[in-house]
Each structure stands twice: as structure tokens, then as C-alpha cells.
Amino acid sequence: MSSSKAQLVAKEQLARLAKAYSNNRPAIQHVLTGGFVAYVLLTTYQGLAARPGGKSSRGGKGKGKGKESDTAPRVAVDAVFYQRLSRILRIVIPSLKSREAILLIMHSSLLVFRTAISLYVASLDGKQFYRIVASIVRAQPLAFFLNILRWLLVAVPATWCNSWLSFVESRLSSAYRTRLTDEVVRSYLDDGEGGGKVYYKISNLDDRIKNPDQMITNDIQRFSAHLAAIYANIAKPVLDVILYNYQLSQNVGAEGLVLLTVLVQTSAALLRKLTPPFGQYTALSASLAGSLRHTHSRLSEHAEEIAFFRGEETEKMLLEREYAGVVMHERRVLRGRWWHGIVEEGIVKWLWGSFGLCICAIPVFFKLPGVSVADLGGRTEGFVTNRRLLLSASDALGRVMYSYKDLSELAGYTARVSLLLDTMADVRRGKLEKALVSSADTEENARILRGKGQVIESDEIRFEGVPIVTPNGDILVKSLSFHVKPGEHLLIVGPNGCGKSSLFRILGGLWPVYGGTVHKPPASQFILIPQRPYLPLGTLRDQVIYPHSKLDMEALGRTDEELLSVLSVVQMDHVVEREGGWDAAKEWRDALSGGDKQKIAWARLFYHRPKYAVLDEATSLVPTEMEGRMMDYATELGITLLTVSHRPSLWRYHSMILQYDGQGGYVFTELDAEKRLALQEEKQALETKLLEVPAMRAKLAELKAVVDAQAL
Numbered sequence: 001m002s003s004s005k006a007q008l009v010a011k012e013q014l015a016r017l018a019k020a021y022s023n024n025r026p027a028i029q030h031v032l033t034g035g036f037v038a039y040v041l042l043t044t045y046q047g048l049a050a051r052p053g054g055k056s057s058r059g060g061k062g063k064g065k066g067k068e069s070d071t072a073p074r075v076a077v078d079a080v081f082y083q084r085l086s087r088i089l090r091i092v093i094p095s096l097k098s099r100e101a102i103l104l105i106m107h108s109s110l111l112v113f114r115t116a117i118s119l120y121v122a123s124l125d126g127k128q129f130y131r132i133v134a135s136i137v138r139a140q141p142l143a144f145f146l147n148i149l150r151w152l153l154v155a156v157p158a159t160w161c162n163s164w165l166s167f168v169e170s171r172l173s174s175a176y177r178t179r180l181t182d183e184v185v186r187s188y189l190d191d192g193e194g195g196g197k198v199y200y201k202i203s204n205l206d207d208r209i210k211n212p213d214q215m216i217t218n219d220i221q222r223f224s225a226h227l228a229a230i231y232a233n234i235a236k237p238v239l240d241v242i243l244y245n246y247q248l249s250q251n252v253g254a255e256g257l258v259l260l261t262v263l264v265q266t267s268a269a270l271l272r273k274l275t276p277p278f279g280q281y282t283a284l285s286a287s288l289a290g291s292l293r294h295t296h297s298r299l300s301e302h303a304e305e306i307a308f309f310r311g312e313e314t315e316k317m318l319l320e321r322e323y324a325g326v327v328m329h330e331r332r333v334l335r336g337r338w339w340h341g342i343v344e345e346g347i348v349k350w351l352w353g354s355f356g357l358c359i360c361a362i363p364v365f366f367k368l369p370g371v372s373v374a375d376l377g378g379r380t381e382g383f384v385t386n387r388r389l390l391l392s393a394s395d396a397l398g399r400v401m402y403s404y405k406d407l408s409e410l411a412g413y414t415a416r417v418s419l420l421l422d423t424m425a426d427v428r429r430g431k432l433e434k435a436l437v438s439s440a441d442t443e444e445n446a447r448i449l450r451g452k453g454q455v456i457e458s459d460e461i462r463f464e465g466v467p468i469v470t471p472n473g474d475i476l477v478k479s480l481s482f483h484v485k486p487g488e489h490l491l492i493v494g495p496n497g498c499g500k501s502s503l504f505r506i507l508g509g510l511w512p513v514y515g516g517t518v519h520k521p522p523a524s525q526f527i528l529i530p531q532r533p534y535l536p537l538g539t540l541r542d543q544v545i546y547p548h549s550k551l552d553m554e555a556l557g558r559t560d561e562e563l564l565s566v567l568s569v570v571q572m573d574h575v576v577e578r579e580g581g582w583d584a585a586k587e588w589r590d591a592l593s594g595g596d597k598q599k600i601a602w603a604r605l606f607y608h609r610p611k612y613a614v615l616d617e618a619t620s621l622v623p624t625e626m627e628g629r630m631m632d633y634a635t636e637l638g639i640t641l642l643t644v645s646h647r648p649s650l651w652r653y654h655s656m657i658l659q660y661d662g663q664g665g666y667v668f669t670e671l672d673a674e675k676r677l678a679l680q681e682e683k684q685a686l687e688t689k690l691l692e693v694p695a696m697r698a699k700l701a702e703l704k705a706v707v708d709a710q711a712l
């Protein structure tokens, strides 16, 4: 008896609760819908926000595959990523009035417009579908075609908007790329005294970046494309999720929506856990592709030497090794994408789709308080609209999920671009990272490496206690002192690898000064002629006037006739006619012989007439009489020469000599070429005589034997 009473009370309470719920349903709906919007925004924020303990990894190459792997940055969607990204964003969107900001505003407006069109299409779909079916059932062709036409009219703004969206996105990507490339190339090729020459230092004095060319071309381009797309890939789906679901909640009730959200978010969390580290994969792919490209460019650069050595097998092995690295990595990524794709599609498309169908059926099977019962037509129309909305909503939610993958990939490219920017900034500040040789650890060497020398601008060249240290920390000379006054030509000699060319690198500001004082004129007053001179892309004229352009030359009042007379000094004037005039453009590196290249470089020296010329085996490929002619003409022009050469024929043009012993010691003294040549000749004569000694001994022994035989 008492239990049936209790049941009655419970029923009454339930009825009261249902009534209260029914009376307050509009308010509850608002709360649930508001909660849903807040939840979507919060989870999106959490998805995108820093995750300190999240999956992170290092980009770069695998174990034991080079230094880049050890210093490559962390790759994860974490606080570091957002710091890097915000720094790059300040470069690519410099102000709110910039072209990029305007494009971004256009892009956002188009995204909102497209969502509005989609919402309209969803609601139209339900109505039109029913009308089209009705006109077929009632056999009304005119009504049928009018309904189709009405439906088609939406295509006009929809296609216009879609096309504009992809156009603006591509423009945005290209604008980002231009900003970044400008910024990078500006500091890469900066000509600042001391702080400049990043393109040299990044490859020679620092270990962090192996392929700056790949980073400046490929990685920046991919980063820009990903950055332009990520906005649409995140902002649009989030907006879509909120709007579609809001609309859906109006039709099926917010309760269904909340239920759907709980189910969807649980499966989404599972999916996220199963997502492989795509950001790390992206950074590693870029690094491996860079290595492969580098190996190919080395092959084409040194094709001649390799061909003579018949080094095809070795080169093939090197290429195959690099390629295998790329392919193995790609296969790993593909395997990851394969199974991730299965899980992703299964959850996003099928599981969420079936949840959705159940939700769409709610107004059909259950009477919702405050919602009037529809007839067959109304039910069909409602179901089609809701299903359409739901498909769009789950598609949008799917895209929010996919956007995490995009975000990871963006993190990979952001890491690469940041590595480039950071390394360039460090190199400009003189903060270099390079593996040092073991001898750098010894007490005295470590002290030298910690030191910092002084560079003072002066008319003459004077080294006072300057150590010569290679980028690896190898100390070639502990303390070098010498001086060159204008007009006093200096000859530098010594065994291979003792630091002769390194002296020029210090003079040119390429290598840091670790101690002492260097007095030197600015780099603009030096010209270097190496053994294999650099010939730029461009016309024949450009080869002689480099780094001037034709406009620079004309602004200085210099003429082609003058260039011709300069070429005639080195007996190269005939090439102007032979090659088709001053404006002929070709790959001069291949068109000229080794000796001709050296002569063109000398003509360049005569055109620029700097105060000092640094000659590093610059006459090794020209005949001795041409060498004399060039040295005499340089002296006539008042150019002071600093010459590295093993050729005794050059001694007589120099008044001072710096002789390294190859053990860290050196002698700096006046050069008496006559005396030195006489000594050299005497030495050579003695050496020749010494070579004859064994033959003379043999002859002597022979004669002795004959004499002894006759005496018997």
C-alpha cells in the first residue's frame, strides 16, 4: 500500500518536473544553446592553444644524419609554436593598413558570406526538395522547371563567392611569401660592415642550417600557403559549426544538439589521441628533401671532375642513400595517413552521420513541447532540411578536426622558417654555433677562442697580435703581426692549409677577429681574385664590371671603349666580337677556359682600380709573360698587391714577404727577390747535382773495378 503511494508521489513529482520543464523550455533552450556555443569556442581554443605536455618532437634528420638533426627546433602545436608564429605574423602583416591585412579582412567577409549562403541553401533544400517532388507527383512541368530555376539561382552568388575565396587565399599566400622572402633576402644579402655577409657565414661559420637555398625557396612558399589556408581551415569550420548547429537546435531542440555534441566530442578526443605527429613529419620531409636537392646540385656543379674521375657509381650511391631517406620517411607518413584516414573517415563521416540521422528523427518520433506536429509534407521538408544542416555541421566539425592536422603541418613549416630567421639574426649578431675541433678544449686555445679583437679602419693594413682561427676552432697561428703600406706589395707563402687564404677572410670581414688589432681599409677598397674566379649570370659586360650594373657604370661616366681597352691589357679584347658583343649573355662559367676566366677577373680589377688587390693563386693558369704584364699594369694603376702564390716568377714584383712555416710560426720580412732567386737557383743546382750522386757513385765503382782488373 505504502509502495503504491510512494509511486504515486514519484509520478506526481515527475509530472510536475515535466510541466516545469515544458513551461521553461524556451529559457532552457537558450541556456543549452549558449552553453553549446561557449563549449565549441572553448574546445577550439584548447585545441589550438599551447599544450605544454603535448606531443612534441624535433624536426630535422634522423639519428646520426648530420648536425641539423641535433639543432633542429622542437615541432609541436605548443607555446613555442605560437611565439614563433606571432613573430612571423608581425613580418607578414606589418600593419592593419597593409595589403595583407586588407586581404585578410576580405577573406573573412567572404567566409561569413559563404556560410550565410550555405545556411540559406540548407533551408531552401528542404522546401525546394518537397516542391520539386510535389510537382513531379502532380505532373506539373512548369512548376517543376520554375522550382529548379529558383534552386539554380543560388548557384550565382555561391560560385562567385567560392571562386573569390580561392583567389583571395592564393593572393594572401603570395603576399605572405613576398613579405617573408623580402625580409629574409634583405638580411641574407645585407652588406653591412661586420654584421653582414650572412649568406657566407650561415654556410661556413655555422652548423645549424644545411640548405638555406631550400629554406628560402621551398619552405617559405609552403609556409605561406599553409598560413593562408589555415585561417580558412579553422575560422570557417568553427563559424559553420556554431551557425549550423544553432539552426539545427531551432529545428530539433537544443537537447538533441547537446547529446550529439557529447557523443561527437568523445569520439573526437579519441581521434586526436590517435593522430600521428604530422608537424614533425612535415619538418623532417622538408629537411630530407633539402638534402637530396643539395646532393643533386653538387653533382651538376662538379659534373666535369666527376666525369673525369668516373665517379658515377659513388655519386649514384650517395644519391640513392639520400633518396632512400626521403622515400622511407614518405612511406612512414603515408602509412600514418592511411590508417589515420580510415579511423578519421569512420568516425567523422559514418559514426557522426548516424548520430545525426537519429537527431534529425527526434521531431518526427517525439512531440517536442512548443513545436507543432507537422503533416507528411512538413515532416519530409523538416527532415531534409535538418539532414542537410547536420551533414554541413558534421562536415564543418570534421574540418575543425582536420585543421589540427593542418595546424601541425603549419607548426612544421613555422619551425623551419623560424630556424632560418633565428639563425640569420644570430649570425648577424656574431653568435655562431659550430662544432669545434678537440684541440679547442685546451686551456690556451679556449682562452684565444673566448677573446675578441679590434678592427680599426685605416689606410694601411696592419695586423697586431691577431690569431688566425678556423671556424672549427683550429688555431693556425696564435699571434700574427705584419703590415702593408700602400705601394708595398706583399707576398704570402707557406705549405698547404697553413692559413694563407684565411688571412684574406679576416681582412674581408668574413671570419671573426679573436684577438689583437686589425687595421684595414673598408672592404670596398679590396678586390679578391681567387684561382677560380666567380663569373656572375649576365652579359659579357657584367663579367668585367661586376658587382656594378650597366647603369652604375654609365652613372660613373665609364664607357664600353674603356672596358675594351681594359680587356686588351689581358689580350681578351677579341672575345667581345667572338661572343657577339658586350650584351651577349650566357653561362660564362662554361663558355670560358680557366686561364680566360682569370684574365677576365684581372680586367675586372683594372676596371675597379681598388686600393688593394688580394691575389690568391690568381695567375696560376696564365703564361708567365701575361702574368708579368698584368702585375706591371696593376702596379701602374697604383694598386697594392697581397699575393699568395707558389710561383717564384712572381717574387720580383713584391717588396715584403710573409712566410708561414705550417707549424703555427711565421717570418715577416723584406723580400730581396734578386737574392732570393739567386739562392733558389743555387739550391736547385745543388739539388740537381745531388740527384746525380748515385749515378756518379755507380760509375766510380765501375771504373774502380776496371782499374783493379788492369792492375792484376
Ligand SMILES: Nc1ncnc2c1ncn2[C@@H]1O[C@H](COP(=O)(O)OP(=O)(O)OP(=O)(O)O)[C@@H](O)[C@H]1O
Pocket (backbone or CB within 6 Å): 204, 205, 470, 471, 472, 476, 495, 496, 497, 498, 499, 500, 501, 502, 503
Ligand atoms: N669554412 C671553413 N670551415 C672550417 N675550416 C675551414 C674553412 N675554410 C678553411 N678552413 C680550414 O682552414 C685551414 C686553412 O685554410 P686556408 O684556405 O687558409 O689554407 P691555405 O694556406 O690558403 O692553403 P692552400 O695553399 O692549400 O690554399 C684549412 O685547414 C682549412 O681546412
